[in-house]
Amino acid sequence: MSEWGIGKPVRRREDDRFIRGRGQYTDDINRPNQTHAVFVRSPHAHALIRSIDLEEANAAPGVLAILTGKDVAEDGLAGLICGWTVHSKDGSEMKAGGHPILAAEKVRYVGDHVVLVLAETKAQALAAADLVLVDYEPLPAVSLKNSTEPGSAQVHDEAPGNLCFEWELGDKAATEDAFSKAARTVSIDLANNRLVPNAMEPRAAIGDYDAGRDEYTLWTTSQNPHVARLVLSAFVGVAPEHKLRVIAPDVGGGFGSKIFIYPEETACAWASKKIGRPIKWTADRSEAFLADAHGRDHLSHAELALDEDGKFLGLKVKTKANLGAYLSTFSAAVPTYLYGTLLSGQYDIPAIYVEVDGVYTTTSPVDAYRGAGRPEATYIVERIVETAARETGFDPAEMRRMNFVKTFPHQTPVIMNYDIGDFEASLDKALEVADYAGFPDRKEEAAKRGKLRGIGFSTYIEACGIAPSAAVGSLGAGVGLWESAEVQVAPTGKIEVFTGSHSHGQGHETTFAQLVSERTGLPLEDIEIIHGDTGRVQFGMGTYGSRSGAVGMSAIFKAIDKVEAKARKIAAQLMEAAEDDVVLENGAFTVKGTDKSLSWPEVTLAAYTGHGFDTAEIEPGLKESAFYDPLNFTFPAGCHICEVEIDPETGVTEIVNFTAIDDFGTIINPMIVEGQVHGGLVQGIGQALYEHGIYDEESGQLMTGSFMDYCMPRADNFPGFKLGFTPTVCPSNPMGMKGCGEAGAIGSPPAVINAITDALGIKDIPMPATPARVWAAIQNSATPKAA
Amino acid sequence: MPVVTMTVNGKSVSGEVEGRTLLVNFIRDQLNLTGTHVGCDTSQCGACVVHIDGKAVKSCATLALQADGADVTTIEGLAAGGDLHPVQRAFKEHHGLQCGFCTPGMIMTAVDMIRRKPELDEKTVREELEGNLCRCTGYHNIVKAILAASEEMRA
Incomplete structure (x- = not known):
């Protein structure tokens, strides 16, 4: 193994530019002759557009053009699309309303895009935007709660009753049968609070049309530039695919919100041809709050059936999921196939039935946000299991253990086939690290200080490695979810890897190079990882769903297999040896049992000179490509234990201990993996304690539209975290990886809420469990205040 | 338009600014020092912190004119x-x-x-x-x- 190889906590190579301020994010880029875009957005949640008066704005200083939905239509552009089609239980296709680039007739949420103002400077564009007069006829707002009530306003004519789909999964009859035989049942109503992703870099775009070559270049804050190019060309019709280059340079976090194709970058690319100059748009944070796709926002009722021994017999879930005003790029998949399929959790549950009503509302579109469906599923399962333990008198750890899946592969009643895992191993290690046995003493000690101490568990499972193309295709995906890689070896032996994965904080430039170093014996400085540019990378499905290791690196692995096979053939002829006797070790090709050896550069140079081997048999050159399609989902799993102390006087919850023991399969770089867990935990705990995207029921205004109103987790909200790993090697990909990017955000919310409800002796408290809510719960419950 | 002069990362710089120009915009747009970032519009996120006369300051909440004559260090000048x-x-x-x-x-x-x-x-x-x-x-x-x-x- 090289010193940079798999399993080593190699320090990140990308850090050198970031810590010196030399990163290059989209807003750091400026094009010659660049202009600036500002969007006039709807101030109403729901309104008809009666007229738009541009006269005064057009006359404002510096204005180059002002464009509306009419211009979009005249140029023949179509709207944005949802790349996943789900079907309702009656077999009908989901009822998708149009998703315009610029709204022409009707606006459907506060922040909806109406007019594009282009000017010489951003200040001039902002000033002119203020002069645009849009005459609206307001309509009633539609909320998650009132969306399906009779008489509610209609967001889209195509979706009567605001129902986009009524989806189901599982065997209803078998589940009803399980409930009829149950010794007892447990039920709970849960809300999964709406979240605003808030990557620290706001979205941005530069559209630049080159009239000489009739080509567009779009720099954009994307997690998947090839998918953006595909949508903009094949569906929206901005430009043919081969005439559009999409570059996602350094991207400052995504968490899902930068997967999607939005109106802003679409408009910048399109309009740059109209005005013949580059157009830059950068969101301010207020725009990010209004117009980035949000996450979660479910209302659910769940019931669990148990036998007399506490074994689970069946689970029923009914969920109403907010899709927002328009279907975003993957929004239909999130509350369905990324959600219902995980409702078996780590447990052997013989029968499961889930129904999800996907509804339109007059709010920002809702789509994948770190975890995407899996946190919502985990929240249901881990809250109801904890509730069941309390209601039946079982220890929460032991009730989980008793119901764990213990043999693999395990087919759940909701599609997923768990390939491998060891749920008891992560539970046992977590119990030890969290010192569960010592909890009663700590609780007693806290009570002496006047604090209410509670402990909560979450034994989560998720599905990553997204995903086998045929499987997702059969479930409604409009794309395949493989990944591609090219490994190009230069004559001097240096290696360029072109990957379809995209790094926006995950450290791929380091971990991917570690794999190449492990395989070739080359030092990291001889390996370059290139991503995020459709002009350089052949294709890519991008980074989300914790897929870059299990899928993206597997593609690189396969491409290196091909490079190595060819180089060995060449080396064998150069050394006049049998191919099977040639091995690549520590950066050299040697002939087994002899002292014959050629260094990596000697062989790679020969590959390009074409000397010393038969070029009729072996083509010169050394560059190989692979498209890797996963065989199965991967199933990261683990156990989170949260311990809280609550001040009954103020309702403030303090996280005093947090333990996360995870099974991510093979780990390439433990330092980076731990960093992913830390970040995920803070987003998950943020959901449980602080964050809440709130729209006013009546007006549909976003009440939490800035960092002044939306509580972002801060450093002093947390203790240090205790992490550990209990890996089982994933059998479905060459390196045995499962994925680690989302686990923290998936596992932690129920652990926190289970701890708070344990401390307060109550069944439920809604997320976020703010001090006001906790204080009210204490006042309303019979729990005696700590002395 | 008024002219500001300041020392940024050890070099004397000056430029015309509007009265409302924020220090962060002067640094990013006029000096092309793009290491200093803008992550919000309410002075909460701190991505724009620079040093003015050795003290950490949010450059999104400081007018360029307020830094006239000051010694400014950005991330690019730290090493x-x-x-x-x-x-x-x-x-x-x-x-x-x-x-x-x-x-x-x-x-x-x-x-x-x-x-x-x-x-x-x-x-x-x-x-x-x-x-x-x-x-x-x-x-x-x-x-x-x-x-x-x-x-x-x-x-």
Whole structure:
């Protein structure tokens, strides 16, 4: 193994530019002759557009053009699309309303895009935007709660009753049968609070049309530039695919919100041809709050059936999921196939039935946000299991253990086939690290200080490695979810890897190079990882769903297999040896049992000179490509234990201990993996304690539209975290990886809420469990205040 | 338009600005020092922190004119003579950054924090980071990096 190889906590190579301020994010880029875009957005949640008066704005200083939905239509552009089609239980296709680039007739949420103002400077564009007069006829707002009530306003004519789909999964009859035989049942109503992703870099775009070559270049804050190019060309019709280059340079976090194709970058690319100059748009944070796709926002009722021994017999879930005003790029998949399929959790549950009503509302579109469906599923399962333990008198750890899946592969009643895992191993290690046995003493000690101490568990499972193309295709995906890689070896032996994965904080430039170093014996400085540019990378499905290791690196692995096979053939002829006797070790090709050896550069140079081997048999050159399609989902799993102390006087919850023991399969770089867990935990705990995207029921205004109103987790909200790993090697990909990017955000919310409800002796408290809510719960419950 | 003159990263610079021009826009748009970032519009996130006369300041909440005559250091000026500042080194060593967007502001805040606080402990570091948001790291390794740099700089 090289010193940079798999399993080593190699320090990140990308850090050198970031810590010196030399990163290059989209807003750091400026094009010659660049202009600036500002969007006039709807101030109403729901309104008809009666007229738009541009006269005064057009006359404002510096204005180059002002464009509306009419211009979009005249140029023949179509709207944005949802790349996943789900079907309702009656077999009908989901009822998708149009998703315009610029709204022409009707606006459907506060922040909806109406007019594009282009000017010489951003200040001039902002000033002119203020002069645009849009005459609206307001309509009633539609909320998650009132969306399906009779008489509610209609967001889209195509979706009567605001129902986009009524989806189901599982065997209803078998589940009803399980409930009829149950010794007892447990039920709970849960809300999964709406979240605003808030990557620290706001979205941005530069559209630049080159009239000489009739080509567009779009720099954009994307997690998947090839998918953006595909949508903009094949569906929206901005430009043919081969005439559009999409570059996602350094991207400052995504968490899902930068997967999607939005109106802003679409408009910048399109309009740059109209005005013949580059157009830059950068969101301010207020725009990010209004117009980035949000996450979660479910209302659910769940019931669990148990036998007399506490074994689970069946689970029923009914969920109403907010899709927002328009279907975003993957929004239909999130509350369905990324959600219902995980409702078996780590447990052997013989029968499961889930129904999800996907509804339109007059709010920002809702789509994948770190975890995407899996946190919502985990929240249901881990809250109801904890509730069941309390209601039946079982220890929460032991009730989980008793119901764990213990043999693999395990087919759940909701599609997923768990390939491998060891749920008891992560539970046992977590119990030890969290010192569960010592909890009663700590609780007693806290009570002496006047604090209410509670402990909560979450034994989560998720599905990553997204995903086998045929499987997702059969479930409604409009794309395949493989990944591609090219490994190009230069004559001097240096290696360029072109990957379809995209790094926006995950450290791929380091971990991917570690794999190449492990395989070739080359030092990291001889390996370059290139991503995020459709002009350089052949294709890519991008980074989300914790897929870059299990899928993206597997593609690189396969491409290196091909490079190595060819180089060995060449080396064998150069050394006049049998191919099977040639091995690549520590950066050299040697002939087994002899002292014959050629260094990596000697062989790679020969590959390009074409000397010393038969070029009729072996083509010169050394560059190989692979498209890797996963065989199965991967199933990261683990156990989170949260311990809280609550001040009954103020309702403030303090996280005093947090333990996360995870099974991510093979780990390439433990330092980076731990960093992913830390970040995920803070987003998950943020959901449980602080964050809440709130729209006013009546007006549909976003009440939490800035960092002044939306509580972002801060450093002093947390203790240090205790992490550990209990890996089982994933059998479905060459390196045995499962994925680690989302686990923290998936596992932690129920652990926190289970701890708070344990401390307060109550069944439920809604997320976020703010001090006001906790204080009210204490006042309303019979729990005696700590002395 | 008024002209401002200041020293930025050891070099004297001047430029015409509007009265309303923010220091961060002067630094980014006129000086092309794009390491200083803008992550919000309410002075909460701290991605724009620079030093004015040695003190950490949010450059999104400072007019360029307010920095007239001042000595300004941005993230680009921190590595004196090319050698990384101990705080920069510690952020790399302890994996205190992921996407890198909040990092310049975090590092500039940390340098000032270590200057002001002779004895730093974890609780103090966490409280001092109140004005700097990070969405990637969960702060865990940022805190570790600052404590390590503090220790190294005191040694």
